[in-house]
Amino acid sequence: MLKVNKRAELPKNRESIIRIGAILCSIICAGLVLAIMGFNPVQIFREIMLGAFGTQMRMQQTAVKAIPLIVTSLGILVAFKMKFWNIGGEGQIMMGAFGAALVALNLPNTLPMPIMLLCMAVVAILFGGIWAFIPAYFKAKFNTNETIFTLMMNYIAIKWVTYLQFGPWKDPASQGFPRIATFSENAVLPKLFGVHIGWVIALILVVLIYIFINHTKKGYEITVVGESLETARYAGMNIKSIIISAMLISGGLCGLTGMIQASAIEKTLTANISNNYGFTAIITTWLSRLSAPVILAVCIIFAGLLQGGAYLQIAMQVPASVADMIQGIILFFVLGSEFFLQYKVSFTKSEKTTIKEVA
Amino acid sequence: MTPFLIAAVGAAMPLLYATLGELITEKAGNLNLGVEGMMLMGAVIGFSVGLHTGNPYLALLASLAAGAAGAAIYAVLTVSLMANQVVTGLTLTIFGTGFSSFVGEGFMGTAAPAAIKSLSVKIAIPGLCQIPVLGQILFYQDILVYVGYLLVIAVTIYLNQTKLGLNLRAVGENAAAADASGINVAFYKYAHIIAGGAMCGLGGAYMSLVTVPVWQENVVAGRGWIAVALVIFASWKSWKALVGALVFGGLNILGLRLQSMGIHISQYLVDMLPYAATILIVIVSTRKNRKEDMNPADLGVSYFREER
Secondary structure (H helix, E strand, C coil), X not given: CEEEEECCCCCHHHHHHHHHHHHHHHHHHXXXXXHHCCCCHHHHHHHHHHHHHCCHHHHHHHHHHHHHHHHHHHHHHHHHHCCCCCCCHHHHHHHHHHHHHHHHHHCCCCCCHHHHHHHHHHHHHHHHHHHHHHHHHHHHHHCCCHHHHHHHHHHHHHHHHHHHHHCCCECHHHCCCCCECCCCHHHXXXXXXXXXXXXXXXXXXXXXXXXXXXXXXXXXXXXXXXXXXHHHHHCCCCHHHHHHHHHHHHHHHHHHHHHHHHHHHHCCCCCCCCCCHHHHHHHHHHHCXXXXXXXXXXXXXXXHHHHHXXXXXXXXXXXXXXXXXXXXXXXXXXXXXXHHXXXXXXXXXXXXXXXXXXX | CHHHHHHHHHHHHHHHHHHHHHHHHHHCCCXXXXXXXXXXXXXXXXXXXXXXXXXXXXXXHHHHHHHHHHHHHHHHHHHHCCCCHHHHHHHHHHHHHHHHHHHHHHHCCCECCHHHHHHHCCEECCCXXXXXXXXXXXXXXXXXXXXXXXXXXXXXXXXXXXHHHHHHHHHHHCHHHHHHCCCCHHHHHHHHHHHHHHHHHHHHHHXXXXXXXXXXXXXXXXXXXXXXXXXXXXXXXXXXXXXXXXXXXXXXXXXXXHHHCCCCCCHHHHHHHHHHHHHHHHHHHHHHCCHHHCCCCCCCCCCCHHHC
């Protein structure tokens, strides 16, 4: 008979063994799926690795994909710490990008670059924050389900930007092609070591969020609200204000991602600027077990998978969707392995004997 | 007006199937955000089998199986291994999307064979189709529309009039209490998550085999997410799911119709309405705080027997 018990505390080395085991299993399973589909799995995995980290240029590409994931994940982390299921990263990125574009397309292009970029960032953070504030307000005030609320806000944001792109903001210079005007040079993030300086912003934010969550009063309050509303109430915390301010930070960071992507990558606003980063970040945040430093590592690995998948398409004419499937399979195993971290499965004698022993 | 409403019913069907699927999943206490993924799996497998066998019914069966298979992965992870439901559902969507683009890569742009198009043939229900206006709209439709109507009736009866349905609701409301009264919680969860996935798969197949019988990537185009919203819109009631699906289906094609009528509102702004409406409903239903309009109490919570 199988018996499942909650584990008390797992020694660190056992934990790593289980985690590494899960990843190995997932790679074997993904390999089998690929083999069944008529691919050479070893070659596919090799190409993904080479595509992500093989040359300096590819590593830079991986970094470019890791930046939005890291910044968004940090935003999601602040919400998740509070057990506020912010599924709205996608829309908050979108609105941030909209805010950034609003500034970039309307301020004079003679403005010095630092001022222009700073204005864009501030407005992007504000817009992303507002997009998160709306569901947060209703959660705080009426205890409205935030999972669905934030999810719906994504689609409204996406439709809004699509509307702008195909409607009032369509660039007359693009000969009928539905695209918004390109930002001027002073609205584009500069590069440092071959990658736009979003990576510096991301690294600084990892440190800031780590300090914020672990070493400030507000961060502590957020953690308490997440762990037990009762405790928070008993301690006299203002739960409503904590929820709202945490979500402003969460949405603000997602908005900043939107500004980074609009400025450095697209150099304009498009309806696919969020590129699923909002959803992927939910997974990376959760995998990191809500730790800012771990987010850094998880996001780089994930970005590697994305970049490797894109490379797969060019190098082997294998569709990039293969990488999505592998990503899904690996995640399934990692999700499953969490169980073995928290619970102990053991074989026991039949239930009858247990009862006898008690008697 | 009538052609618009006839088209609206067609646009509602994939939503209806997926909504009913997600509804019974949520009744079992599981929030599965993988609807979009399961629909895409059903869409691509249904199309593929239809393309290779030319048999519309095998195609539909295959799409049921594909949706069920996706849901089974989710069930193992969330029921047996108690994984986080939100993250597992999102992962299922990533996987399903990748799976469907990959399988469909080989026949992108290919039209479904003629035999499959028999699914889109409109059948008049004798008697009922003679009802003025409504008859034309509701009872001169393709076969899967009628299956959809029957499914609504079946699910409504199942949830409200049968012991199994009652037990299911007990599982979703309070798994520990259900367990204590002798209901096999894990069995109920598995059965309904998988059945729900099968319905989502069929909803996807409606898109690829009836709505646009030509394979195109990402054919479901976000309808899975609308279905998740529709369950709330319907306040977890199956007959309201039909109403909701019709309203949302109508909104789906409203923008285009308005333009042809000379009213120039952007399709994209009209497209926002369903989402905005869902938000309004979430707010209103929470404020009214009527228990029968709320989600099952244990929704999203993993059930661990030793902790009850």
